[in-house]
Amino acid sequence: xxxxxxxxxxxxxxxxxxxxxxxxxxxxxxxxxxxxxxxxxxxxxxxxxxxxxxxxxxxxxxxxxxxxxxxxxxxxxxxxxxxxxxxxxxxxxxxxxxxxxxxxxxxxxxxxxxxxxxxxxxxxxxxxxxxxxxxxxxxxxxxxxxxxxxxxxxxxxxxxxxxxxxxxxxxxxxxxxxxxxxxxxxxxxxxxxxxxxxxxxxxxxxxxxxxxxxxxxxxxxxxxxxxxxxxxxxxxxxxxxxxxxxxxxxxxxxxxxxxxxxxxxxxxxxxxxxxxxxxxxxxxxxxxxxxxxxxxxxxxxxxxxxxxxxxxxxxxxxxxxxxxxxxxxxxxxxxxxxxxxxxxxxxxxxxxxxxxxxxxxxxxxxxxx
Numbered sequence: 001x002x003x004x005x006x007x008x009x010x011x012x013x014x015x016x017x018x019x020x021x022x023x024x025x026x027x028x029x030x031x032x033x034x035x036x037x038x039x040x041x042x043x044x045x046x047x048x049x050x051x052x053x054x055x056x057x058x059x060x061x062x063x064x065x066x067x068x069x070x071x072x073x074x075x076x077x078x079x080x081x082x083x084x085x086x087x088x089x090x091x092x093x094x095x096x097x098x099x100x101x102x103x104x105x106x107x108x109x110x111x112x113x114x115x116x117x118x119x120x121x122x123x124x125x126x127x128x129x130x131x132x133x134x135x136x137x138x139x140x141x142x143x144x145x146x147x148x149x150x151x152x153x154x155x156x157x158x159x160x161x162x163x164x165x166x167x168x169x170x171x172x173x174x175x176x177x178x179x180x181x182x183x184x185x186x187x188x189x190x191x192x193x194x195x196x197x198x199x200x201x202x203x204x205x206x207x208x209x210x211x212x213x214x215x216x217x218x219x220x221x222x223x224x225x226x227x228x229x230x231x232x233x234x235x236x237x238x239x240x241x242x243x244x245x246x247x248x249x250x251x252x253x254x255x256x257x258x259x260x261x262x263x264x265x266x267x268x269x270x271x272x273x274x275x276x277x278x279x280x281x282x283x284x285x286x287x288x289x290x291x292x293x294x295x296x297x298x299x300x301x302x303x304x305x306x307x308x309x310x311x312x313x314x315x316x317x318x319x320x321x322x323x324x325x326x327x328x329x330x331x332x333x334x335x336x337x338x339x340x341x342x343x344x345x346x347x348x349x350x351x352x353x354x355x356x357x358x359x360x361x362x363x364x365x366x367x368x369x
Contacts, residue, residue, distance in 0.1 A: 020079050030070050035063035057102055064095040108346070115343030118336040128302035134333035141333075143341045145304045146319035149219060150348070152308050153298070153315055154288050156223035157230055162280055164227075165234025172235075173242040174264055192232040199228040200293030207297070217299030219308030222315070225293035230283045237279025241272040274360035281356035285349050291317040316345045 038059045046054050068091045076084030123142040131141035168188070172181055203225035207216050245268050253263040269276075299312025300322060320341045327334035 022075060022078055026074070027071065030074065031063075031067050034067035034070060035059060037066065038063045057106065060102065061095075061099060064091075064098055068092055068095055111339060111343050111346060114336070114339035115341075118340035119343060123337070123340050127304050129304075131302070133328045133330045141337060143316065143319050143337065143344065145301065146314045146316045146341060147344065148304065148306065149298070149308075149313040149315045150288065150317075150345075152306075153219050153222045153226065153294075153313065154284060156220060156308060157226035157287060158280070158284060160223065160227040161230040161234055161283070165231045165283075166238050166276070168231075168235045169238035169242055170264060172239055174260070174268070188232050188235050191228065192236070194228065195292075196225075196229055196290050197292040197296065199225040200296035202228065203293065204297045217297065217312040218310065219298060219305070219313035221297035222294050222313065223308065225297055226287040226290060229290065229293070230287050233283035233286055234280060237282060238272075238276050241275030241279065242268060244275065245271045277356045277359045281352050284352055288349060288352075289317055289345060291321055294318050295321075316341050316348075320345070 042055050042059055068088060071091050072084050072088035074084075075087045079087075118140075122140050124147070125144055126139060126142035127145040128141050128143075129145075131139060135141045168184065172184060176184065200222075203221045204216070206224070207218070207221045208214050249267050249271065250263055253267050254260070258266070294315050294317060298315060298318060300318065301312040301314050305311050305313045320338045323334045323338035323341065
């Protein structure tokens with residue numbers, strides 16, 4: 001005997017999965033209204049003070065917080081408390097992401113706007129030799145010597161640190177057992193927290209003792225200081241990537257009679273090369289903007305120096321510092337060159353990231369589906 005329950009159209013509608021839902025347009029209306037409220041408030045404050053500066057960041061942050069509260073209230077009334085709480089947590093997470101992203105976006109916009117003024121051919125083809133103030137129309141000064149110095153110093157540091165860091169990571173993952181491995185891990189952790197200026201002091205003291213020159217300045221010394229800062233990052237990132245390689249791949253290689261060193265070379269490293277390349281790029285980005293070690297060991301120069309083993313060598317962080325901290329009577333040309341150098345430094349880091357992605361795509365193992 002079966003019993004059929006007949007429901008009214010109103011009951012079917014109330015039990016529908018699409019019932020009592022906020023329309024999509026209402027969420028955008030709440031967001032626009034929240035931003036509009038604080039935009040109006042700050043516009044009135046700006047008109048009253050006459051400062052001529054509109055605080056856009058405060059409008060976005062406070063407007064987003066007001067939107068979170070309004071969305072929770074409206075959603076709770078229309079959709080129920082559970083759905084309202086879900087929307088509140090989602091909007092709070094989005095707001096937190098927005099707040100974290102605002103400083104980065106503001107920094108990038110500021111650097112692009114201020115750095116574009118001197119982002120010309122002269123900036124990349126001239127040094128600061130015999131340039132005073134704004135210079136002349138033909139010779140306005142540039143950062144060629146600093147760009148070359150940055151590339152040489154960073155390249156030397158990479159050549160020195162990547163083999164050491166990668167081999168150390170291989171030893172810790174594949175061979176390291178006992179007290180020696182624990183001691184190396186402890187020392188790597190200690191090196192991770194070394195202040196950058198201490199690395200510069202070490203490189204300066206070491207080269208001064210080796211060469212006997214108490215006032216030594218060289219690009220190689222700067223590369224040596226940056227190597228100390230780069231090695232822990234390379235070791236840690238490479239170690240994590242090597243540990244992610246499944247043991248089944250190693251065991252399969254051993255079962256075919258392949259020795260361990262060849263297994264590491266032909267199986268482990270190719271499998272983890274994408275992550276290792278990314279870690280190396282992060283390590284390069286960690287050191288390319290360092291200033292404190294370069295202040296001690298690299299020295300200052302306004303001329304070109306292609307030899308990192310002889311004489312002072314300028315780098316982009318030092319160039320930004322000197323142009324900003326020691327301007328001439330006409331301050332603006334120095335500030336323009338400093339912002340242009342900062343923009344160049346950001347573009348170099350971005351280019352390194354693109355190269356790392358390309359390397360990871362080319363050398364990562366191909367998996368057929």
